[in-house]
Amino acid sequence: MSQHEIALSVNGRAYRGTVPARLTLADFLREHLRLTGTHTGCEHGVCGACSILFDGKPMRSCLIFAVQADGATITTVEGLAPDPAALSVLQDCFWEMHALQCGFCTPGMLIAAQALLDRNRAPSDEEIREAIGGNLCRCTGYKQIIDAIKLAASRLQGANAPAGSITGANNG
Amino acid sequence: MKAAEFEYARPGTVEEACRLLDGAAGDGKIIAGGQTLVPLLVMRLTRPSLVVDINRIAALQGIAASEAGIAIKAATRQADVLADAVIQHRLPLLAKGLRLVGHPQTRNRGTIGGSLANADPAAEICLIARTLDAEITARSSQATRRIAMRDFCAGAMTTALAAEECLTEVRFPLWRDASRIGTGFNEMSVRQSDFALVAAACQLVLDHDGVCRRIALGIGGAEASPVRAAAAEKRLTGTRLEAGDIDKAMGELQATLSPLSDVHASADYRRRVAGALAARAIAEARDEAKAAA
């Protein structure tokens, strides 16, 4: 069977690869690029642990073949922080609210939540549940995850508040 | 779960896609969003020798409104259709249904055409297309044909598409003189965003006196393909869609359904719920039409 050349950007870095058609994007990220933060829990598009940003939008990487990602811009959990030693606001809020236990669904949750916050800094509870509705978690019962996303939203709103505003920047 | 091997091609035009399908001699499959095809591939429930990727064919992207209706190209993402202002204003029934399709991740990748070609008995898009008498355009190397939805749906997971055909577009006709138009969509799924066990879609027009001039009512998930509740539609046309009118029509609807039975729900359940959801959808559409004076 033929191999295919692909070139894509992952977390801001350019990568090239030669892949068989049947290799999923999830497996390419994990096995070829050794970015093992993206996890596979079901490989049939239900659990959401494999979620990544594909051209800025959250998608299930187990349902995309690597060859289809030629030319795409991908963000994985490893690319969420501003630099390798730091944490994004959302990641820090996950830690503050203990929005995880075993950590297996966490990368997908972070991706789904980040995608929500990128377009909506003041999500309602329902909007948060809708954003993570395609990410299954067996440990947390979702409450501390939802609380973390709310905290992150309030912090991100505060970050953009003008200096001296009444709402202030001291949330969270 | 890894797919069996396949050859992969990513044509830039529909013509090329059709030629590739011809070359696969019936053993080729089109991949668009992959939300339904990839699980089948990795579970090895389908084993095409060739997968033809239509995601980069520009001619298969986009939404266009014209006199003939609203045409959505097959590889347009569900999320993009849902967000489109034209759809929200002129095809609100589709917008209502799309909100309930899958999850954000699946809508970002899944396409309108993919859902239609997959023909799951409970798929919201198929139901709405059937309810609104949409027309499918299918192209092969030999010909282009237009297939009415009622002829397109051929059973569970089965359509009238031939192996060498590519679904290129679905066109939803617009209702003329529809000043007081209303829509309703109601579904029952075990978890939110699961495939519906039963779904009901309704679009109707009221005249100035509140009398129903036209109504389309479709039921999904009850049978192998979406069905139009023709008897109920007839019964309700010319009435004010009051509770008694709806009740009678639902009785007829339930009598004509031959529902599926499976581990999730008995046939009786589907029959009962179809009636209830249809009634709710009709009421929603009626109320919406009344408010749209």
Place this chain on the structure above:
Amino acid sequence: MAEQAFRYIAKKRRPKEDRRFIAGAGRFVADLALPGMLHVALVASPYPFARIRGIDSEKALALPGVVAVLTGAELAAGVDPIMSGVDAPKIRRWPLAHQFARYPGEWVAAVVAESRAVAEDAAELVEVDYEPLTPVTDPETAMRPDAPAVHPDHGSNVLFRKKWVWGAVEEDFAAADQTLSFRARWHRSSTVPIETFGVVAQWNPAQQLLDVWASIQMPKFADQLAKALRLSGNAVRVHFDVDVGGSYGVKRGLKHSILAGFLAKKLGMPVRLMEDRLENMRGGDAQGPDRIFDMQVAFSREGIIRSLKIRALDDCGAHAGRAPLQLGKPIGAICGPYRVNSVEYEAISVTTNKTPQEAVRGFGQGPTNFALENAVDRVAAALGIDRLAVRRANLIRAEEFPYTIPSGSTYDSGDFQTVLEKALAAADYPALVAKRDAARRAGKLAGIGIACCLEPSGGNSAFEPLFNPKNETTTWMEAASIKIDGAGAVVVSINTSSSGQGHESLAATVVGEVLEREPETIRVVRADSLSALPSNSPVGSRMAIMLGGAAAGAAKKLKEAITAIAAHKLGLAAAEVEYRDGAVIARADPAKKVAWEAIAEIAHRKFHELPPGIEPGLQASHVLEVPTGGTLPSADGRVQMYPCYAFEAHIVYAEIDRITGQVALGPYIVGHDCGVMINPDIVHGMTYGGIAHGIGAALYERFRYDESGQFLSGTFMDYLIPSAHEVPDVAIVDHCTPSPLTAFGQKGSGEAGYLGAPAAISCAVNDALAPLELKIAELPMTPGLLGDLIASADKSTTRR
């Protein structure tokens, strides 16, 4: 017991281990890439029951990239059979089916190849010649003498059957004002973690050592692995520093690890067996309790419950697994939190041609609580008395602790009434009742569920000798070691893996508390099975008690040594100095002190300043036996099961759509008392998770088999796990009744929420159905089931 003021314990603290997971830097089994590693795919039986006549691997082996195909016959010749937990010596099993495939999805052959994809390609080419046999798919049918026997050598499908009578049961039933009986059915579900089970094994011939990395909750299996592989116990090294993506009981992985170990040794290359979801659901042997409870209750006209008769029939599936013992643990709380005079309990384990069970969170207590709480509600209904009043009358009172129940377990402490009242207050119960009644007047089906349930914790495995008298074991221990280096840096070593319970934070917090040092400065590492001190793994909600106790014990030893060294340095007696924040100060003159770093330096470098009799360096370990442990069951089956009893009171509001049968939950309030919480966020998190899991068991999750024995729930499209949409907001109201048995008054809590939620939701649905005079004591209560049930009673709903 007065509550202590803690410095670090019971305070909010970010768990240490979260840091790596939020960065995507966890180290799960599938992340391990050893050079030359080979991959396994399994060939699974499509039949529920079949004789294996032969296996032809020729085509599979011819595929490029395929290294080996292992059959059950070859494996059975090369490894010892896996032991069963019950006394059933004629039942032998191996990781691959041998001669017979006994359930749909049972692994029949293993293909090893250079990639998982190629291994799957080859697995399709393995030709197995099956002779299908008639399966038995129903547990009551399986009990009949004429039923097809899953293990003919065993003689019947009954793996275990025993009845215990604790107290004057027959007299109590005869004398009771009223009795009632009903059946409660808990269908098969399980914990189904998002990460499947996986194992990497590597054989090092130069060291004659097998290394094992696994996604395992109970890594205390190196000895069983070694025995099966016919290696000496110290020839297997299980690594505990693998992150485990959830387990909640089920990741024991003995058969997977034996298989991988055998292949690694045979092939001389590292081998990875990573279940895909299909292999996991059907052949991973991780399904859960599948029970029929026949309940009889004897009670007074005032609603006082006097006696219980419980028959629990459990469908094990094709092999024993942990299923029979899962009928035993609930004996430790067999009457729940209630004052019951006598109990008769019959436990029956039968084999059928279904996937075997593994230990599921709570080890059988969840299903038992579901049956008990339904019993209490039925007593109330039979008498026309309020369900709360019945509970209040029967709950063991705070002043009655320690309280010994008829089956011999003593409940250590509790204040059930206060927890219940707190939950009711937080729920604004009268307002909730008003809301329900208003909904009913509007034609809705609305109900409130109240469940008072125990969480036994501490993991005393006394059900093992109880169920198999030949297995005389009473040791259930845990260990921790601490060392402080010459500059004062602290390292704690723990002896097990973790799957999200926060053990690193637990150990650091406890050690920090005792040594009065900031837990952030304390590093926690994990030993491996060769370097580890004994541990019985994180099961039975035991680690807060046991790891907490062991870490505290080791820290106390160090504190004494530190004090002694400093006192000697100051020329004072130990009573003349005071330990404070890791430094030691002369009581008479606070200016005289020895700092932490100076003490460490003395210990490591200044032997001439060390007091006589103290070892150089600064290190200590402690091995702790479970409190109340060490006693075998009495002849009449009385035994102390787990030592500490946590308690939860659930209040949940539910509305059922009359037509669709969908249940909408919320508000949801739970009162929770697990004594002192070492890290409240961690405890709360597991409670929220347990409730979500309980919602799944109550409303959505079921492993289904059809009448012909085919398995219908192999994917996540069929087995429905609750998403964020299905779990309402939950409010936890804490209460603290410390345990007198533990280092800080902590009780265990890993199974919280799950043990009471299915009971509470069942009670809520029944309350909602009460106006229709319907009852349902079956889980899961799916929309299809409820919709049809309501329609059968409510003729006016055909067209709504």
